[in-house]
Amino acid sequence: MANTLFDKIWDAHVVSSIAGGQDVFYIDRHLIHEVTSPQAFDELGARGLPLFRRAQMVATADHNVPTRNQHLPIADPLSRSQVDKLTENCQKYGVELFGLGHQRQGIVHVIGPELGLTQPGMSIVCGDSHTSTHGAFGAIAFGIGTSQVAQVMASQCLLLSRPRRMRITVDGQLRPGVTAKDLILYIIAQLGTGGATGYFVEYAGEAVRSLSMEGRMTVCNMSIEMGARGGLIAPDQTTFAYLQGRPYAPQAERWPQALAYWQTLYTDEEAEFDAEVRYDAADIEPMITYGTNPGMGLALRTPIPLTVAEGETAGFHKALQYMGFQPGESLLGKQISHVFIGSCTNSRIEDLRTVAAYVRGRQKAPHVEAIIVPGSKAVEQQARAEGLDQVLAAAGFELREPGCSACLAMNEDKIPAGAYCVSTSNRNFEGRQGPGARTLLASPLVAAITAVEGRLVDVAALLEIISRTEPAGTVAVSA
């Protein structure tokens, strides 16, 4: 029978099905961090239960860590106690921990792939909604709540009903200067912030196939921002080449065995989806968000709409009021005071290279505060090895130490109330980057250009001019 990629992987993980349609669904890899795990460990302790399969768990500290002076004790006592609690729990239960200061520490969704912990065909969960990132490898990966974290700890399984399947196909090639982030912001703007609720999405088509693994991760990462349970991309040569030789990837004779299985992971020709949408890559321009959910996005040079569909008017006006924008207004020329490059969406080496390639020989605008927070220790070290730290420093960008940082502003990296921040992160909710902060989501390239210009500019037009006046390679166009 013709099957979707999603169904092939799902079926392989069903331990049993119970009356009422739920499946006992097996979890291959369980990633944990300091914010959503302590109550789950407590639950286990209160019930006197052991960890069922601790070897399938990996922990890191990311959400609540400082991005400066990580070698010093964490100043905030509550943050410190949460990070200490993770260390204590991991020691007590024997869970592998890449804690603060560890060479493998970083944002959970950056280190999983980087270490080869994330592999095609796996089921992967984490108490974090951006777990969908790992779907880039052809895995079923999704975020769970803390009660479910405890369930996986106790049984390596979850009780789940199978989501519906949606395929999003993007035909053709992205234009120069249009990146994976623009692609996903475009899709979310088309479908809306709840448009894929109840679905698991497969991304397909030439534009998706042409993306690097970093770009695919950016796309899958934001699946949750349109309500999808997760998103995945069929593994291919790009995936296998990325994984080969990584510390936790199959080694020696295990590699060809794994590869043989992974090559069966694709959607059959005749397979049917519950919903299908199709876009043309040529229609996608550099994107930005103007409102307070990720669905409120548009091409940077397009004005904010004058009106929206009936029933959505109240939310539209509330969002614009929060953002300090007017209906019908153009965003071009808006002064921006903060630029944040980081988060599980865009903090990988390719993102840092994109930024460095653009800012090399340029300077950020004097009034802009621009910070770059690498996704992991490995990304940070790679950036230093390539000399990107020097390029960024010379341009006035501050390269920090790894963590979630100003994406959710749990640590001290906050955007001041009322300030505009062009951010490569994934959410522009009210107060997400600090109480009163105003977030505009964009790609690393748009963020870098904005930092240099100090205001929002017509990126597509600017890149066109640069390509005619500067030697090739000035703008490394990330996939």
Add this chain to the structure above:
Amino acid sequence: MEKFAILRSGAVPLPAENVDTDQIIPARFLKATSREGFGENLFRDWRYQPDGQPRPDFVLNNPRYAGQILLAGKNFGCGSSREHAAWALYDAGFRVVISSYFADIFRGNALNNGLLPLQVSEAVLQRLLAEVEREPGTGFIVDLARQVLFVPVWEENIAFDIDPYKKECLLHGYDDIDFLVNQQAAIAAYEQQRVWAY
């Protein structure tokens, strides 16, 4: 988890759509390592000024409205997977959230904590919101066993769907962990027959 049977209560209207979990409980309040005490920061930045003074225009600060039911606009609970959002609502006294649809992760988290996500059509939601705004004292009866929301003032029963397994869990106060731990032998057998790719 506490059992959920029948709830008689008034409702608090929050018609805003796409209420994300960052609004329900902002990230800076997620530093606790226990489940308790999140209620005081429920809807923190909508409910209080930066100086801690209540914002008089926010519904939770309006003495006209009270009850254990939150009536919320569509796509309630989108965004982060933080279960702290469900804990905060429960801790603040809510036992039911009525909306025309819920974000998936929030729905699961609510069910795992004895907080009933009750889904109605958009048309019914708008009628309910209008009714409560017109008459803040309007009472409702949520009968989980019969899967009906009774609106006495309309003399009308509104049926709602719920996964049959989750319904049993709520009615009896069971949670998935009990069930799954009992499946460990079957899970171990699955692991034995599984062809491992890694």
